Amino acid sequence: MKRFFTLPAVAALLLAGPPATAKPIAFQNGWTAMAEYGAGTMSEAQTYYAPKFWYSIGAGQLRLDADDGSFSRDITYLRTNALLKRWNLPKAQGNVFAFGGIGRATGSDFAGAETVGQAGLQADYETLRFYSSAKTEFHHATAFDHRIDTVQLGFAPYAHRYDGVATWVVAQGRDYTGGIYSGVEVALLLRLFAARSWGSVWFEAGPTLDGKLQAMTMFNF
Amino acid sequence: MLKSLTAFTLALASTFAAAQANQSITMKVDGLVCAFCAQGIEKKLKGFAATDGVYVNLEHGLVAMGLKTGTDVPDAELTSTLTDAGYTVKGISRSAQPLSAIQKEHGE
Numbered sequence: 001m002k003r004f005f006t007l008p009a010v011a012a013l014l015l016a017g018p019p020a021t022a023k024p025i026a027f028q029n030g031w032t033a034m035a036e037y038g039a040g041t042m043s044e045a046q047t048y049y050a051p052k053f054w055y056s057i058g059a060g061q062l063r064l065d066a067d068d069g070s071f072s073r074d075i076t077y078l079r080t081n082a083l084l085k086r087w088n089l090p091k092a093q094g095n096v097f098a099f100g101g102i103g104r105a106t107g108s109d110f111a112g113a114e115t116v117g118q119a120g121l122q123a124d125y126e127t128l129r130f131y132s133s134a135k136t137e138f139h140h141a142t143a144f145d146h147r148i149d150t151v152q153l154g155f156a157p158y159a160h161r162y163d164g165v166a167t168w169v170v171a172q173g174r175d176y177t178g179g180i181y182s183g184v185e186v187a188l189l190l191r192l193f194a195a196r197s198w199g200s201v202w203f204e205a206g207p208t209l210d211g212k213l214q215a216m217t218m219f220n221f
Numbered sequence: 222m223l224k225s226l227t228a229f230t231l232a233l234a235s236t237f238a239a240a241q242a243n244q245s246i247t248m249k250v251d252g253l254v255c256a257f258c259a260q261g262i263e264k265k266l267k268g269f270a271a272t273d274g275v276y277v278n279l280e281h282g283l284v285a286m287g288l289k290t291g292t293d294v295p296d297a298e299l300t301s302t303l304t305d306a307g308y309t310v311k312g313i314s315r316s317a318q319p320l321s322a323i324q325k326e327h328g329e
Binding site: 026028030052053054083086087089090093126128160161162166193194197199200220 | 250251252253254255256257258259260261262263264265277278279280282305306307308309311329
């Protein structure tokens with residue numbers, strides 16, 4: 001796929017407009033479980049427990065498949081997420097998260113299993129009708145380095161009620177380094193979420209410009 | 222005669238006090254923009270023995286809780302609870318209105 005735009009350009013667009021994304025911390029004493037299928041390029045499952053509203057600990061499994069079929073990698077990791085800063089405004093909220101972890105990786109392009117470190121940052125800003133987020137995560141092992149950068153910009157056709165179903169239309173751009181994907185993977189997503197007395201459910205799905213499926217689901221309880 | 226008058230006055234005062242007793246607490250909260258994220262607030266507030274229902278209104282940035290008869294929760298505990306849930310409390314008020322009246326007032 002050709003590069004239609006660069007990630008810095010998307011980031012600039014993000015900063016110019018208002019921003020909500022899947023947060024790695026639910027609430028104090030809350031659990032988060034997430035699973036994502038990223039257009040055949042990545043798939044990931046994660047689960048976290050938050051002892052406080054500002055940090056969570058958990059584990060995940062990430063699978064990466066290069067778009068040219070040259071390699072695949074599987075990373076199993078332990079990770080901690082921290083809320084570095086939150087802005088609670090009368091009609092909006094902004095957040096900056098940092099995360100880091102360690103795990104083991106196997107791949108078709110190297111022998112055996114390697115220790116892999118990961119680190120990343122995520123920022124989001126949202127109102128009831130507009131939303132944006134930017135996330136970067138870096139993985140390092142002796143055999144490879146790669147980064148996954150994701151930006152999202154969305155709007156809601158209506159302001160959702162607490163006990164209702166929220167609907168969002170979200171544009172997502174994702175850039176992979178390390179030869180995983182050439183160009184920026186762009187997807188248009190329909191996001192739905194709802195809070196119920198037993199927990200919250202989140203589901204989003206849509207096609208990429210390549211016609212592949214991008215989907216994510218999340219549960220907080 | 223004086224005894225009867227005193228008893229009547231006390232009974233009247235008691236009835237009046239009961240009628241005026243707080244039945245709900247309303248909190249103005251900043252950062253309340255996502256039902257998915259605000260669920261922690263409801264869980265926390267339901268943990269108080271005094272709580273008789275929780276109502277969250279995202280559009281107006283308010284959280285209200287019904288109180289069981291004759292109970293209350295100190296402001297400091299409420300503020301601490303919402304702060305621990307990740308939100309900023311801008312004001313707390315009590316009302317003799319039941320929770321259902323507050324919901325109705327906000328169009329629900």
